[in-house]
Amino acid sequence: xxxxxxxxxxxxxxIVYYGPGRCGKTTNLFYIYNAISEKYRGKLLTIETRGExxxxxxxxxxxxxxxxxxxxRIQLYTIPGQSHYRATxxxxxxxxxxxxxxADSLRKRREKxxxxxxxxxxxxxxxxxxxxxxxxxxxxxxxxxxxxNIPLLTIEELENDLNRELKAPYFEAAAIKGIGxxxxxxxxxxxxxxxxxxxxxxxxxxxKAEGGII
Amino acid sequence: xxxxxxxxxxxxxxxxxxxxQLLAIGVSxxxxxxxxxxxxxxxxxxxxxxxxxxxxxxxxxxxxxxxxAKLLGEEDFSILYHKGKRDNIHFTKIGMDFILVTIFxxxxxxxxxxxxxxxxxxxxxxxxxxxx
Ligand SMILES: Nc1nc2c(ncn2[C@@H]2O[C@H](COP(=O)(O)OP(=O)(O)OP(=O)(O)O)[C@@H](O)[C@H]2O)c(=O)[nH]1
Ligand SMILES: [Mg+2]
Numbered sequence: 001x002x003x004x005x006x007x008x009x010x011x012x013x014x015i016v017y018y019g020p021g022r023c024g025k026t027t028n029l030f031y032i033y034n035a036i037s038e039k040y041r042g043k044l045l046t047i048e049t050r051g052e053x054x055x056x057x058x059x060x061x062x063x064x065x066x067x068x069x070x071x072x073r074i075q076l077y078t079i080p081g082q083s084h085y086r087a088t089x090x091x092x093x094x095x096x097x098x099x100x101x102x103a104d105s106l107r108k109r110r111e112k113x114x115x116x117x118x119x120x121x122x123x124x125x126x127x128x129x130x131x132x133x134x135x136x137x138x139x140x141x142x143x144x145x146x147x148x149n150i151p152l153l154t155i156e157e158l159e160n161d162l163n164r165e166l167k168a169p170y171f172e173a174a175a176i177k178g179i180g181x182x183x184x185x186x187x188x189x190x191x192x193x194x195x196x197x198x199x200x201x202x203x204x205x206x207x208k209a210e211g212g213i214i
Numbered sequence: 215x216x217x218x219x220x221x222x223x224x225x226x227x228x229x230x231x232x233x234x235q236l237l238a239i240g241v242s243x244x245x246x247x248x249x250x251x252x253x254x255x256x257x258x259x260x261x262x263x264x265x266x267x268x269x270x271x272x273x274x275x276x277x278x279x280x281x282x283a284k285l286l287g288e289e290d291f292s293i294l295y296h297k298g299k300r301d302n303i304h305f306t307k308i309g310m311d312f313i314l315v316t317i318f319x320x321x322x323x324x325x326x327x328x329x330x331x332x333x334x335x336x337x338x339x340x341x342x343x344x345x346x
């Protein structure tokens with residue numbers, strides 16, 4: 001649930017990085033955290049097990065500056081990708097306004113990517129949301145491994161497996177080197193803020209049309 | 215799931231309730247958050263407290279506890295309480311979508327905090343859900 005605070009003149013949106021275990025969600029947040037100046041970010045909160053796997057979520061609040069005089073504040077969350085954390089993933093999705101689906105380019109992770117996208121779809125359904133409607137961007141990660149002679153899925157294969165019908169924007173990335181990280185963030189932020197603003201304007205217009213309680 | 219809009223007047227009213235009912239009995243910090251983990255309004259001494267992280271963790275904690283309740287066949291745990299050496303923290307659900315977090319020292323009896331929180335819960339919910 002986005003929050004529009006007219007007192008502090010801020011819009012708060014929640015963007016969730018989703019995807020299978022070890023695909024690089026936490027790596028995205030760490031890169032963003034290290035790359036932007038302290039003025040534009042809050043504390044990075046991580047809840048992880050000892051082996052650096054996300055146990056509950058990571059959270060990085062960032063500030064994107066002003067649009068129409070309103071400060072845009074975005075909370076970036078990651079979910080725990082390991083399959084047995086399904087209940088936890090659903091909790092983290094609560095109130096989501098936009099989604100980055102990070103897919104693992106490793107060929108052997110092909111099924112995991114597909115499973116994770118299906119899991120996302122099912123979890124959204126429980127909040128009456130669907131993938132076709134909510135702002136969504138794909139990130140095909142670990143493209144740097146092309147040069148390491150490790151079998152990777154091609155972009156065409158990834159597109160065909162995950163994005164054939166959704167036709168959401170996608171970015172190739174090597175999150176560990178920061179490649180594609182900000183392109184992904186910019187696109188999803190733009191779409192999410194637009195979506196939240198449109199819903200707000202629409203609800204206002206509707207209230208007026210219904211006799212103007214607002 | 216819609217978008218929650220709070221106006222300056224609304225914040226003032228919410229703050230007044232927190233001030234007059236909770237800070238007045240000595241609660242050090244009261245924070246009203248939504249279940250996505252956004253801070254809607256905070257009243258009291260925020261010094262050194264990262265309210266953004268606190269709100270995210272409180273919302274997650276509440277969500278996790280609700281799931282545990284379900285596994286046990288309980289309705290819900292509508293109150294959570296943690297006791298520290300000096301500070302105590304109390305979480306109460308306000309309606310379906312909000313959580314009130316209160317932080318207070320041992321000098322204030324838990325019973326009194328509970329009583330006041332119960333009294334304001336209704337008032338806060340009305341303010342949060344009414345249209346103005
Ligand atoms: N080569 C390469 N490795 C990467 C890249 N992105 C992440 N990794 C590595 O992949 C491993 C898992 O990354 P994480 O960011 O922890 O994965 P995650 O998606 O948060 O995993 P969970 O928390 O279990 O869901 C780490 O060892 C990273 O260093 C990338 O672009 N290229
Ligand atoms: Mg992680």
